[in-house]
Amino acid sequence: MTDLKSWVASANGDTDFPIQNLPYGVFDDGRGARMGVAIGDQILDLGAVDHGLDAALFAEPAWNRVMEAGPQLWADLRARLSELLSNEAHRAAVEPHLVAQSQAKMLMPFRVAEYTDFYAGKNHAMNVGTIFRGAENALPANWLSIPIGYNGRASSVVVSGTPVTRPLGQVKGPNDELPRFAPSARFDIELEFGAIVGQPSQGMISVAQADEMIFGYVLLNDWSARDIQAWEYVPLGPFQGKATATTISPWIVTKAALEPFRVATPERERPLLPYLSEPGPMNYDISLEVALQPQDGTEAVISHTNTRELYYSAAQQLAHHTSSGCAMRVGDLLGSGTISGVTPDSRGSLLEMSWSGKEPLELPDGTTRSFIEDGDTLTLRGAAQGTGYRIGFGDCAGQILPAADLPDWAK
Amino acid sequence: MTDLKSWVASANGDTDFPIQNLPYGVFDDGRGARMGVAIGDQILDLGAVDHGLDAALFAEPAWNRVMEAGPQLWADLRARLSELLSNEAHRAAVEPHLVAQSQAKMLMPFRVAEYTDFYAGKNHAMNVGTIFRGAENALPANWLSIPIGYNGRASSVVVSGTPVTRPLGQVKGPNDELPRFAPSARFDIELEFGAIVGQPSQGMISVAQADEMIFGYVLLNDWSARDIQAWEYVPLGPFQGKATATTISPWIVTKAALEPFRVATPERERPLLPYLSEPGPMNYDISLEVALQPQDGTEAVISHTNTRELYYSAAQQLAHHTSSGCAMRVGDLLGSGTISGVTPDSRGSLLEMSWSGKEPLELPDGTTRSFIEDGDTLTLRGAAQGTGYRIGFGDCAGQILPAADLPDWAK
Incomplete structure (x- = not known):
């Protein structure tokens, strides 16, 4: 785990967001608010990439539905994202859905209940x-x-x-x-x-x-x-x-x-x-x-x-x-x-x-x-x-x- | 206003809910949760009666959407309900949509934000x-x-x-x-x-x-x-x-x-x-x-x-x-x-x-x-x-x- 690297080069250097992190946010690059995961200096657009999970979880720009889905889904999602962003075999399919963090405005990542x-x-x-x-x-x-x-x-x-x-x-x-x-x-x-x-x-x-x-x-x-x-x-x-x-x-x-x-x-x-x-x-x-x-x-x-x-x-x-x-x-x-x-x-x-x-x-x-x-x-x-x-x-x-x-x- | 009477007889006697009140609630009489207004010992089912207002306001059992619609809608709704429940001319169309309060369980009337x-x-x-x-x-x-x-x-x-x-x-x-x-x-x-x-x-x-x-x-x-x-x-x-x-x-x-x-x-x-x-x-x-x-x-x-x-x-x-x-x-x-x-x-x-x-x-x-x-x-x-x-x-x-x-x- 410690040695895991991403094919996203910026994730392997001096960054808050290496492959070991994979934090969740909501961003807007001018094409509307969407859910994403940070990797190096990029954001992977989770509504666009094929991750094999229920698309309804990513339909509205807030992480509440994923939270509601529960710990097994949380584990499955993390494992899948780790695979997609570390295994070079997925690069061609995934890379088109990366958005530079410098081009995105970050929004509230979830609806605060209380x-x-x-x-x-x-x-x-x-x-x-x-x-x-x-x-x-x-x-x-x-x-x-x-x-x-x-x-x-x-x-x-x-x-x-x-x-x-x-x-x-x-x-x-x-x-x-x-x-x-x-x-x-x-x-x-x-x-x-x-x-x-x-x-x-x-x-x-x-x-x-x-x-x-x-x-x-x-x-x-x-x-x-x-x-x-x-x-x-x-x-x-x-x-x-x-x-x-x-x-x-x-x-x-x-x-x-x-x-x-x-x-x-x-x-x-x-x-x-x-x-x-x-x-x-x-x-x-x-x-x-x-x-x-x-x-x-x-x-x-x-x-x-x-x-x-x-x-x-x-x-x-x-x-x-x-x-x-x-x-x-x-x-x-x-x-x-x-x-x-x-x-x-x-x-x-x-x-x-x-x-x-x-x-x-x-x-x-x-x-x-x-x-x-x-x-x-x-x-x-x-x-x-x-x-x-x-x-x-x-x-x-x-x-x-x-x-x-x-x-x-x-x- | 003071002298206004309803064709619902129980609204004109010893009641919390005369035609001058018309309070809003959510009830379930065994056929699902719906929005209603109290009149005498009855509840008028607002999803069923023809009141001429946007049905979407009454589609989910909570008063939040009506609140969001604003003060003019609040006034229009109250005026319309007062007319429907006081004017005998509407009785035949409205009466089938009355539910006895004794047959209904009351639910939370709105979603509490904070x-x-x-x-x-x-x-x-x-x-x-x-x-x-x-x-x-x-x-x-x-x-x-x-x-x-x-x-x-x-x-x-x-x-x-x-x-x-x-x-x-x-x-x-x-x-x-x-x-x-x-x-x-x-x-x-x-x-x-x-x-x-x-x-x-x-x-x-x-x-x-x-x-x-x-x-x-x-x-x-x-x-x-x-x-x-x-x-x-x-x-x-x-x-x-x-x-x-x-x-x-x-x-x-x-x-x-x-x-x-x-x-x-x-x-x-x-x-x-x-x-x-x-x-x-x-x-x-x-x-x-x-x-x-x-x-x-x-x-x-x-x-x-x-x-x-x-x-x-x-x-x-x-x-x-x-x-x-x-x-x-x-x-x-x-x-x-x-x-x-x-x-x-x-x-x-x-x-x-x-x-x-x-x-x-x-x-x-x-x-x-x-x-x-x-x-x-x-x-x-x-x-x-x-x-x-x-x-x-x-x-x-x-x-x-x-x-x-x-x-x-x-x-």
């Missing part, structure tokens, strides 16, 4: 807790027992490349008597790992069942307006501060492609209840980075971390999600929560990197950042490093546009 | 705040400025009559060192008013625009496991404690039917930001009640209140929901939050009625209730009283079944 955001990064929870409540009360009492999560807004999920307009909202300074309605001045990223639920469930499921239900993973940036959130979130949690946009990377990296990179979650600091116990390694070893590019400026990588930092795996999050009897649906998206390492250069949000604005970041162009400025492009990247290849996710990027003018009725 | 739950009842917020934080800190600092809301789980929404299984979950007593995984011992109702979004939006909208987007209303019971919620909700809000089920009444009462019952929201205790100002009366005068029937026992009405108690209207909630740029979709459901009056006999949850178990309710059969017991059926009812008729919602009911046994992997 979106849930977790809080499974312990260093992030510690950092945020320390900033807002002090080091002695940093971690909520339930944190070591519950993969804490809250429901987000599925309609806000967009694909990488979609511009994000700075939100308006209610903000109130600590010394203000009343809130104002104004553009967010503390607009931020959250570096997360997103799991896509590929099979439905009714009733409570185990961690092992949850792992089987997951179709694949994406990088996820849960844009967060810290000032809106700070004023609104007591007592029912984040709402409009998290509803502007959540950006995902365009390629669904399958669970199958990530199998070689499974690792155990960190050692438990408090015993978990049995329903959250893991039957095997459920975490992944994926390097992550955050880059910031000012308008007309040079991109700088401002953080490096790894999905290993997650205290709870996506399978644990999903099992907990069903514990009250909550039904899960094909296309549900679970954000991991912000992933931060221990060191300052491995934090997954500007809130943490700038320590709530007290220690602004210095960029190579001499400017500083406490939070995102208009025109900035923020990009998440991630890859699992194999021997001789890497499983990459592609960019998860968005540029921030200035806030809209207040409409007359809001003045 | 579900959001608000917290717009001030007496409820005061009661809950007093129970948990004391009278001096009862109302959160933001409450008088923000229609506080959080995202719920659309997959948990069920139609009246669906049994609800008592959830399992993490619970922890105040003196316990660690949580247990156990059936909820504090399972509760929340008496709410649900608004259905019938038109999409992108970007921020005004309260006036929000009101135009609302298609209709239902009664809503947001079943709540208080013990699960208490342990999980800090800092990101309710999650599994609210994910077991949310029951809605089966008939969508249209905004048009409720026009005569518009009233202003209560006087503001703190000025609202302009984006939340109401251009006219956006609240409704609808009497509400909660009934509890023990297994094999007699039903007792345990509370009476009114939607007038809501401090924020559904239109204000919806406008706020879009303030950060959050897109809304056809089929979004907004729960109002629990509606409680000022007096003890007008509270909208057992948590409040029993004052967190300190003052258990006495039922006519001599038993008491702090929270729901297995076998209990809880029913919400509501109606707006016109002159000579009432606009009713039908029952919003659910019986609680015992918790499932713990699976081996959770022991």
Whole structure:
């Protein structure tokens, strides 16, 4: 497997998309939205190529039908694509259906049924807790027992490349008597790992069942307006501060492609209840980075971390999600929560990197950042490093546009 | 309008469904799920009767397509149905398409896109705040400025009559060192008013625009496991404690039917930001009640209140929901939050009625209730009283079944 090569030359060099990856997306090269698989710097058009599978699975530009078809189909499709793209014998039939990624615009790869955001990064929870409540009360009492999560807004999920307009909202300074309605001045990223639920469930499921239900993973940036959130979130949690946009990377990296990179979650600091116990390694070893590019400026990588930092795996999050009897649906998206390492250069949000604005970041162009400025492009990247290849996710990027003018009725 | 009568005799007597109501549902009388309108004790089968409107609107058993068609179609449909069911000239053609409600099972009337739950009842917020934080800190600092809301789980929404299984979950007593995984011992109702979004939006909208987007209303019971919620909700809000089920009444009462019952929201205790100002009366005068029937026992009405108690209207909630740029979709459901009056006999949850178990309710059969017991059926009812008729919602009911046994992997 490690030595497998593709007849697509660009898949064998420095690429996120070698034959070992085969991630799934939806693209449009000007001839309409279609489903495709990335290989090197190309996309194989799955509606056009003869792969021998039911054409109805590829009739609408979204991966939901393939997910619904279930794990055996997932395995059959991956095996068939691997054969088609590695065996020279298929080249003549397949090559006409390759589209250059440079000629294609990537679209949302699936219809998001519902979106849930977790809080499974312990260093992030510690950092945020320390900033807002002090080091002695940093971690909520339930944190070591519950993969804490809250429901987000599925309609806000967009694909990488979609511009994000700075939100308006209610903000109130600590010394203000009343809130104002104004553009967010503390607009931020959250570096997360997103799991896509590929099979439905009714009733409570185990961690092992949850792992089987997951179709694949994406990088996820849960844009967060810290000032809106700070004023609104007591007592029912984040709402409009998290509803502007959540950006995902365009390629669904399958669970199958990530199998070689499974690792155990960190050692438990408090015993978990049995329903959250893991039957095997459920975490992944994926390097992550955050880059910031000012308008007309040079991109700088401002953080490096790894999905290993997650205290709870996506399978644990999903099992907990069903514990009250909550039904899960094909296309549900679970954000991991912000992933931060221990060191300052491995934090997954500007809130943490700038320590709530007290220690602004210095960029190579001499400017500083406490939070995102208009025109900035923020990009998440991630890859699992194999021997001789890497499983990459592609960019998860968005540029921030200035806030809209207040409409007359809001003045 | 007030004097209008139907040739369906049962629509002119003591009924929730006179010709002035015409609420929309989905029913199955053994011949498949279809869309219908309630009239007296009958349902008019809208896929069968000749109403002159596009048959495609009624081709699948859900009201989403009608919603998508927009306000002019909503008005045309209502006018046409009123004519067909009031003018004797249509009787011969229409009557064969009536189905007795007693012969039909009601199904979910629409596909829920996303579900959001608000917290717009001030007496409820005061009661809950007093129970948990004391009278001096009862109302959160933001409450008088923000229609506080959080995202719920659309997959948990069920139609009246669906049994609800008592959830399992993490619970922890105040003196316990660690949580247990156990059936909820504090399972509760929340008496709410649900608004259905019938038109999409992108970007921020005004309260006036929000009101135009609302298609209709239902009664809503947001079943709540208080013990699960208490342990999980800090800092990101309710999650599994609210994910077991949310029951809605089966008939969508249209905004048009409720026009005569518009009233202003209560006087503001703190000025609202302009984006939340109401251009006219956006609240409704609808009497509400909660009934509890023990297994094999007699039903007792345990509370009476009114939607007038809501401090924020559904239109204000919806406008706020879009303030950060959050897109809304056809089929979004907004729960109002629990509606409680000022007096003890007008509270909208057992948590409040029993004052967190300190003052258990006495039922006519001599038993008491702090929270729901297995076998209990809880029913919400509501109606707006016109002159000579009432606009009713039908029952919003659910019986609680015992918790499932713990699976081996959770022991």
